[in-house]
Amino acid sequence: MKHNIRHLRIFLAVSNLASISKAARDCGLSQPAVTQAINKIEAELDAALFDRTPQGVFATALGRLHAERIGRALSLIDEAFASVAPRLRVTATASQLEALIAVRETGNFTLAARRLGIAQPTVHRAVSQLEKEAVRPLFERTSTGIVATRAGQLLASAARLMDAELMQADMEIAEALGRETGRIVVGAMPLSRAYLLPKVIARFRQAWPRLPLRILDGPYDEMISGLRNGEVDFLIGALRDPAPIGDIEQTPLFDDTLAIVAGPAHPLVGRSSIGVGDLLDYPWAVAAAGTPTRKHFEDMFTGTGHTVPDRIVETASHILIRELLLNSDHLGCVSALQAEAEIEAGRIARIDFELPDTARAIGITTRRGWKPTASQATLIDLVSNYRPSL
Structure with missing residues (x-):
């Protein structure tokens, strides 16, 4: 998280107020400090975000684009600050939030420090400072590691989303200038x-x-x-x-539908009048439990009073399914569109068995x-x- 949150708030104030002096009063800073922050943001983006005139400081088209995205980003974290501790809006820094995210996602201060490339005491100090300002714990120790409290989860999730929005903000400026970054x-x-x-x-x-x-x-x-x-x-x-x-x-x-497929030499290839009972004689390659494809597969058997086959390979790999069908008598229950190219190339074949009501959005x-x-x-x-x- 490379962005300075305080500088972003200054940028937004100047954009909204069209005045360095008004923004300085609004942010409780000196005019030189506000000017320095704006200049730094423009230098980092290599873009002119304001027109300086005797009548005021007005956002350019790029400045307005950036201000909208910055406003979206700050609103995400400010909502979380308001729920956890309003004071964090003033005190929390990007490095502290980055440490919070890393500890939440790794469940360990040492692993978080390794991810960020900094010393473990630095990570611990950053999180401790956040907890001190929030006047509540953001993590608790359990037998499996360090787990974020509800407040910690809320802050870390909001910080993650803010960071994603800020990355988009940088991308937008680059794209508007004909660059391809991000x-x-x-x-x-x-x-x-x-x-x-x-x-x-x-x-x-x-x-x-x-x-x-x-x-x-x-x-x-x-x-x-x-x-x-x-x-x-x-x-x-x-x-x-x-x-x-x-x-x-x-x-x-x-919509996509499902198809039953097999290797070209499978005994069921070319046969007609195939029933559900015929399908029970073979092992299957199917999607994992909980997926729409797996539900349709199971309904094909239970809907006709049969037991779902138990000789199953669960996989989402189209390559694995294709090779399994080519090298064994497995059947596959797969997307008809996904199998289309393989069927046309003769690598697999479609079994003549209708699968009604298997349309998936x-x-x-x-x-x-x-x-x-x-x-x-x-x-x-x-x-x-x-x-x-x-």
Whole structure:
């Protein structure tokens, strides 16, 4: 967290009041101190954020853009400060909040110090200072380590989101000046990784050739947690019904259905009139419990009075499923769109068994109220306008 919170408040005051002297009085500082803070922010961004005139100091178009994003960032942490201890609005520093986040996420002062590259006593002192000003503990020791209290969780989560908003603030200025800095982090579920994202990223690169993209995979719960903490910008893949929590937004794009697939030499390939009983004779490769695909898979058996097969390999890896089908008599229950290219290439085959009522909404998941930068908006638009070729 490289930003100086005090300087950001000064910047916002100058932007709102259009006056160095008024901002100085509002912040309880000298005019030279305010001027120095503004100059430092402009130097860091290498951008002119204000026009200095005899009538006042007025935010440029870039300045207004930055002020809106800074206002969003500070409102996140200020709401948490108000709930925990209003005095923290004046006393808390970025380095203290950074230490708080690291200790909350590692559950250990030594590991937090190692992550931040500073001495352990420095981390402990930063958290202790926050606790002193808050007049309440932010962590408690348990048999498994150090766990954040409710106040500590609230502050750390808000600080994480503030930091994400500030990173977007820097990206916005850079993008407005024709630079490509920062990065976009996308949580990608299996279908999007195999079917949608390769095509979308190729088109995105035409507009943003150098901007780093990080595509994450992993369990849905971990990616949702990253999204809510500001570590992930948005998710692409199967939507949940109902949404798992109220602070996210789900935007459906198109529907996908499921298909049963096997290796080309599987005994069921080419057969017709296949029943559920025939499917019980073989082992399966399926998605993990709790996913929409797994629920449809289990319903296929329980809905006809059968027991769900117990010879199961749980995986989200399309490559693993493909190789397992090629080298054994396993069956797979997978996304029809995800399997399309493999079926056309002859690497796997579709079993002639209908799976009614298996439509799943595929879409984008974001934090509620999230505002994308220009590059993020470009990627979102490309995803939103993508339509399957079926």
